[in-house]
Amino acid sequence: xxxxxxxxxxxxxxxxxxxxxxxxxxxxxxxxxxxxxxxxxxxxxxxxxxxxxxxxxxxxxxxxxxxxxxxxxxxxxxxxxxxxxxxxxxxxxxxxxxxxxxxxxxxxxxxxxxxxxxxxxxxxxxxxxxxxxxxxxxxxxxxxxxxxxxxxxxxxxxxxxxxxxxxxxxxxxxxxxxxxxxxxxxxxxxxxxxxxxxxxxxxxxxxxxxxxxxxxxxxxxxxxxxxxxxxxxxxxx
Amino acid sequence: xxxxxxxxxxxxxxxxxxxxxxxxxxxxxxxxxxxxxxxxxxxxxxxxxxxxxxxxxxxxxxxxxxxxxxxxxxxxxxxxxxxxxxxxxxxxxxxxxxxxxxxxxxxxxxxxxxxxxxxxxxxxxxxxxxxxxxxxxxxxxxxxxxxxxxxxxxxxxxxxxxxxxxxxxxxxxxxxxxxxxxxxxxxxxxxxxxxxxxxxxxxxxxxxxxxxxxxxxxxxxxxxxxxxxxxxxxxxxxxxxxxxxxxxxxxxxxxxxxxxxxxxxxxxxxxxxxxxxxxxxxxxxxxxxxxxxxxxxxxxxx
Numbered sequence: 001x002x003x004x005x006x007x008x009x010x011x012x013x014x015x016x017x018x019x020x021x022x023x024x025x026x027x028x029x030x031x032x033x034x035x036x037x038x039x040x041x042x043x044x045x046x047x048x049x050x051x052x053x054x055x056x057x058x059x060x061x062x063x064x065x066x067x068x069x070x071x072x073x074x075x076x077x078x079x080x081x082x083x084x085x086x087x088x089x090x091x092x093x094x095x096x097x098x099x100x101x102x103x104x105x106x107x108x109x110x111x112x113x114x115x116x117x118x119x120x121x122x123x124x125x126x127x128x129x130x131x132x133x134x135x136x137x138x139x140x141x142x143x144x145x146x147x148x149x150x151x152x153x154x155x156x157x158x159x160x161x162x163x164x165x166x167x168x169x170x171x172x173x174x175x176x177x178x179x180x181x182x183x184x185x186x187x188x189x190x191x192x193x194x195x196x197x198x199x200x201x202x203x204x205x206x207x208x209x210x211x212x213x214x215x216x217x218x219x220x221x222x223x224x225x226x227x228x229x230x231x232x233x234x235x236x237x
Numbered sequence: 238x239x240x241x242x243x244x245x246x247x248x249x250x251x252x253x254x255x256x257x258x259x260x261x262x263x264x265x266x267x268x269x270x271x272x273x274x275x276x277x278x279x280x281x282x283x284x285x286x287x288x289x290x291x292x293x294x295x296x297x298x299x300x301x302x303x304x305x306x307x308x309x310x311x312x313x314x315x316x317x318x319x320x321x322x323x324x325x326x327x328x329x330x331x332x333x334x335x336x337x338x339x340x341x342x343x344x345x346x347x348x349x350x351x352x353x354x355x356x357x358x359x360x361x362x363x364x365x366x367x368x369x370x371x372x373x374x375x376x377x378x379x380x381x382x383x384x385x386x387x388x389x390x391x392x393x394x395x396x397x398x399x400x401x402x403x404x405x406x407x408x409x410x411x412x413x414x415x416x417x418x419x420x421x422x423x424x425x426x427x428x429x430x431x432x433x434x435x436x437x438x439x440x441x442x443x444x445x446x447x448x449x450x451x452x453x454x455x456x457x458x459x460x461x462x463x464x465x466x467x468x469x470x471x472x473x474x475x476x477x478x479x480x481x482x483x484x485x486x487x488x489x490x491x492x493x494x495x496x497x498x499x500x501x502x503x504x505x506x507x508x509x510x511x512x513x514x515x516x517x518x519x520x521x522x523x524x525x526x527x528x529x530x531x532x533x534x535x536x537x538x539x
Contacts, residue, residue, distance in 0.1 A: 046508075
């Protein structure tokens with residue numbers, strides 16, 4: 001048996017037309033307590049919700065098709081690959097690991113993510129990275145409005161354009177956009193792209209497998225004017 | 238929550254099985270809206286000079302043949318209502334407005350669900366899967382259709398409060414979301430002579446569109462007016478005699494997915510609703526932009 005054939009044989013295939021979603025997720029959750037297959041292929045997701053949600057194991061899950069809400073939510077350590085589009089709340093509150101979507105993602109991708117890397121090769125919709133708290137997000141295409149709203153820490157990289165109100169009420173996350181930005185949200189400003197930023201951007205793009213020149217990006221972040229209440233500014237809040 | 242679906246046939250195959258596809262799409266949206274369900278289906282145009290109405294009766298033993306005789310007495314011809322569960326469709330040789338006025342005056346126990354030449358609206362409380370069976374949606378052919386599954390938030394679960402809402406001749410509206418300025422807007426529209434049957438927020442949006450269209454706005458203009466005049470969350474799908482239109486509010490919290498193949502154009506609250514269509518895997522798919530009006534009509538698509 002060749003190495004490739006051995007690996008193929010080790011892959012557990014779950015068809016959601018014949019198994020229930022609950023069975024799939026339970027089996028993935030069981031990996032936390034007892035060893036099991038590390039390679040998984042999920043067939044016919046057909047837009048199902050919460051596919052491969054809540055994994056806490058060194059598993060590799062490949063999903064063949066489009067998924068609905070909350071795919072790979074709360075992901076810890078696992079690698080989840082979606083060969084299709086993802087619905088709202090992709091990789092919501094991700095802790096660690098890698099989630100990669102080959103198509104587009106709907107709104108709130110990576111919302112409140114704590115860590116790990118989320119790669120969306122197509123476009124992401126509105127509110128991508130909302131309230132992100134340490135996750136890194138790389139979007140190959142463009143993003144919708146209100147991305148990185150109230151972002152606290154982590155990095156958001158957008159290779160295309162960003163719609164209105166980027167980084168509204170941002171705390172300390174770093175945002176990199178290669179294309180145009182329709183508008184910056186409250187307290188979000190453009191910042192200098194220094195050598196350390198070029199380095200971190202190059203590393204992120206390499207990890208995401210995206211071919212783009214770091215120098216083509218612009219950096220945005222917090223002006224830190226909303227941290228404290230200034231009574232003199234009461235009229236503008 | 239609520240689920241909405243729309244399907245526009247570009248080929249004869251889809252035309253012939255429109256009801257089957259619509260039923261499958263609605264079934265997929267059952268858990269987004271378990272309270273009630275409804276569809277607007279565009280089919281079998283009434284002959285020129287005639288109009289087609291869908292009527293609802295709360296009486297399960299309604300004598301629809303007797304209604305046909307009454308309509309014959311009022312308008313001539315030989316109107317024969319075709320019953321479908323609690324509803325019936327009837328073609329009358331008269332203007333739709335005149336028939337509607339007659340129903341209101343002479344048969345106030347019936348409700349006019351739709352009026353025009355091609356539209357038929359069916360809606361009822363209860364689970365969408367039950368609805369699909371009870372109304373035998375599978376057997377309906379047509380050119381295009383909209384559907385809705387309701388999770389009630391703003392008003393009571395009744396047949397009248399179910400979607401689609403008629404917005405004028407051959408026009409209807411389905412809505413996912415909730416409006417916050419509907420009370421004041423309802424009062425304003427009442428002063429303009431728009432009639433409301435319920436306390437439902439979507440009926441106000443339907444009334445708003447009907448009013449704007451009556452005042453001469455195009456469908457696009459009327460929908461663009463929603464962006465300024467409606468406050469709240471919405472993904473709207475509007476059905477017309479020739480096609481349908483989609484609009485999301487500028488905040489765009491409510492989901493929507495569009496997809497197109499050589500055989501059909503479809504919209505749904507989620508991909509699940511579209512995944513049941515033939516050739517869906519290879520369809521071009523995208524999420525409609527906030528605040529942008531999308532329109533498909535026969536002439537534009539052909």
